[in-house]
Amino acid sequence: xxxxxLSIFSGTRELEDKIDEMHDxxxxxxxxxxxAFEIYLEEKRSPKYRxxxxxxxxxxxxxxxxxxxxxxxxxxxxxxxxxxxxxLQMVENIDKVINEFDEVAHKFYIExxxxxxxxxxxxxxxxxxxxxxxxxMAIASRAFFRDFTTVRDYSRKVYFLEQESDKTWxxxxxxxxxxxxxxxxxxxxxTLIGDVADIADKAEDCIDALLIFTIKRDI
Amino acid sequence: MDxxxxxxxxxxxxxxxxxxxxxxxxxxxxxxxxxxxxFSTIAAVACIFVIIGAVFGGSGTxxxxxxxxxxxxxxxxxxxxxxxxxxxxxxxxxGLTVSTSQAIVGAIVxxxxxxxxxxxxxxxxxxxxxxxxxxxLAGIVAVVLYLxxxxxxxxxxxxxxxxDQITRFGLVITAAVGAYALGANNIANVVGxxxxxxxxxxxxxxNILTLDPxxxxxxxxxxxxxxxxxxxxxxxxxxxxxxxMRMSPAVALIIVLSQSVVLLLFSSVSLHDWLEASxxxxxxxxxxxxxxxxxxxxxxxxxxxxxxxxxWSIIGKIVAGWITAPLMAMLICFICxxxxxxVFNQTVFLP
Numbered sequence: 001x002x003x004x005x006l007s008i009f010s011g012t013r014e015l016e017d018k019i020d021e022m023h024d025x026x027x028x029x030x031x032x033x034x035x036a037f038e039i040y041l042e043e044k045r046s047p048k049y050r051x052x053x054x055x056x057x058x059x060x061x062x063x064x065x066x067x068x069x070x071x072x073x074x075x076x077x078x079x080x081x082x083x084x085x086x087x088l089q090m091v092e093n094i095d096k097v098i099n100e101f102d103e104v105a106h107k108f109y110i111e112x113x114x115x116x117x118x119x120x121x122x123x124x125x126x127x128x129x130x131x132x133x134x135x136x137m138a139i140a141s142r143a144f145f146r147d148f149t150t151v152r153d154y155s156r157k158v159y160f161l162e163q164e165s166d167k168t169w170x171x172x173x174x175x176x177x178x179x180x181x182x183x184x185x186x187x188x189x190x191t192l193i194g195d196v197a198d199i200a201d202k203a204e205d206c207i208d209a210l211l212i213f214t215i216k217r218d219i
Numbered sequence: 220m221d222x223x224x225x226x227x228x229x230x231x232x233x234x235x236x237x238x239x240x241x242x243x244x245x246x247x248x249x250x251x252x253x254x255x256x257x258f259s260t261i262a263a264v265a266c267i268f269v270i271i272g273a274v275f276g277g278s279g280t281x282x283x284x285x286x287x288x289x290x291x292x293x294x295x296x297x298x299x300x301x302x303x304x305x306x307x308x309x310x311x312x313x314g315l316t317v318s319t320s321q322a323i324v325g326a327i328v329x330x331x332x333x334x335x336x337x338x339x340x341x342x343x344x345x346x347x348x349x350x351x352x353x354x355x356l357a358g359i360v361a362v363v364l365y366l367x368x369x370x371x372x373x374x375x376x377x378x379x380x381x382x383d384q385i386t387r388f389g390l391v392i393t394a395a396v397g398a399y400a401l402g403a404n405n406i407a408n409v410v411g412x413x414x415x416x417x418x419x420x421x422x423x424x425x426n427i428l429t430l431d432p433x434x435x436x437x438x439x440x441x442x443x444x445x446x447x448x449x450x451x452x453x454x455x456x457x458x459x460x461x462x463x464m465r466m467s468p469a470v471a472l473i474i475v476l477s478q479s480v481v482l483l484l485f486s487s488v489s490l491h492d493w494l495e496a497s498x499x500x501x502x503x504x505x506x507x508x509x510x511x512x513x514x515x516x517x518x519x520x521x522x523x524x525x526x527x528x529x530x531w532s533i534i535g536k537i538v539a540g541w542i543t544a545p546l547m548a549m550l551i552c553f554i555c556x557x558x559x560x561x562v563f564n565q566t567v568f569l570p
Contacts, residue, residue: 012380012381012384013381015380016378019380078254079384080379080380080383081253081254081255081468082253082254082255082467082468083379083383144379145378145379145380146376146377146378146379147376148373217379
């Protein structure tokens with residue numbers, strides 16, 4: 001007669017796992033992206049790079065599936081009605097970061113930019129900073145579901161790393177335009193540097209929203 | 220049984236209906252409003268427990284109300300209940316959630332004044348005293364529970380989704396406790412004034428259960444409350460909703476729990492007897508207002524959170540209603556008793 005929802009904990013555990021898996025995808029995409037960049041610097045568009053790039057694409061596709069599944073489960077089981085919109089936005093933000101990794105890796109594959117030796121160390125620094133930024137964002141976001149203090153701690157780290165990546169991006173950009181390279185080459189490198197730096201911006205956007213959700217979640 | 224009794228009782232049942240419509244919002248309004256629990260589920264649970272509370276725990280508060288004024292004529296009891304119901308209805312129309320407890324007290328005093336009967340001022344003061352202690356106590360209980368929950372939240376690393384499910388489960392449980400407390404405490408408001416002229420016989424339900432005549436009367440009152448819960452409380456919930464303060468499901472749970480605890484304290488005969496036996500100050504068995512308890516709890520939590528989220532203008536209006544409602548019920552009762560006696564030639568009191 002009445003759906004008393006006696007199985008009140010059913011579905012919750014599975015959804016918890018899905019959300020955890022979504023965060024795992026960020027960490028995996030970070031590692032794969034760093035790996036891809038190292039390979040690119042050594043071998044440019046090699047079959048090895050192609051494999052890693054495909055791996056990132058695969059992670060991105062999996063994250064999309066997870067996002068859709070989390071969204072539908074939240075609605076089907078009518079879970080966390082007061083925070084549902086926030087959690088959905090959070091999952092979408094995480095997905096955007098993963099998409100960005102995929103797009104940048106694919107852009108390297110298509111455009112095959114030539115990165116002169118003198119810019120490589122700074123480029124590597126930028127990649128490490130944005131990767132760390134995304135990684136810390138994933139930790140903070142995962143903590144949102146269990147522990148507020150950790151959210152704040154890792155959010156600070158993300159903000160710091162994003163600022164560092166901005167500095168590196170500005171320096172690199174200036175060095176590229178001060179060089180004797182062809183204008184087309186300069187523009188191509190500048191666009192790519194900007195795309196890499198955008199990953200950190202996306203992670204920062206995630207954290208901005210996350211901190212507001214944390215305040216809302218406080219009873 | 221005289222059929223006219225049922226006609227006279229109808230005003231009490233009408234009061235029961237408005238109590239169900241009004242007070243159910245206090246018990247599970249936020250749970251339904253925040254979409255944590257389905258209305259049909261929680262209303263069914265609430266109805267079952269209102270009946271159990273009224274039939275098996277309603278005697279204590281009814282005696283106190285009887286001591287305030289022994290409405291000894293059926294037509295008088297009819298008018299007392301009707302005036303209280305009308306006062307509640309008018310206040311609801313004005314957009315204020317009011318207390319049936321206060322309305323019925325006002326109406327009984329109105330009857331006492333009309334019938335020139337002495338009002339038991341000790342009981343009256345005891346009842347009026349609870350209008351202050353009830354919200355105060357609910358506020359204190361809510362603050363203590365809130366601080367405990369906050370501490371627990373800091374220590375536990377339970378997943379948000381699991382916490383949500385436990386809160387949902389807790390809302391249903393507290394709604395059940397709240398409904399039991401409402402039935403036990405407030406049934407006196409609905410049919411208390413008809414106890415003097417109760418014509419029912421004991422009701423045997425198989426060999427297991429026997430309801431005495433008063434319990435049969437309480438059962439009828441409880442059914443009227445349930446009708447109010449089913450037919451109108453959803454609308455009240457939609458209107459009242461989160462107007463006092465925006466609250467999370469966890470806070471909603473605390474508020475309902477505090478209200479239930481307070482209502483139980485004021486209606487538990489065994490606790491009252493135990494405190495008296497232990498030479499401790501006993502909590503009076505008085506029908507208190509669930510609305511007052513809820514508002515006390517909301518203000519308590521609002522203040523501990525810094526007071527910024529509270530809608531003081533609405534709270535002010537509601538508190539003003541606590542003074543207006545009993546006065547209005549008293550006045551309506553006095554005027555209507557005059558008409559009932561002189562125009563319709565009914566005996567509204569026995570000398």
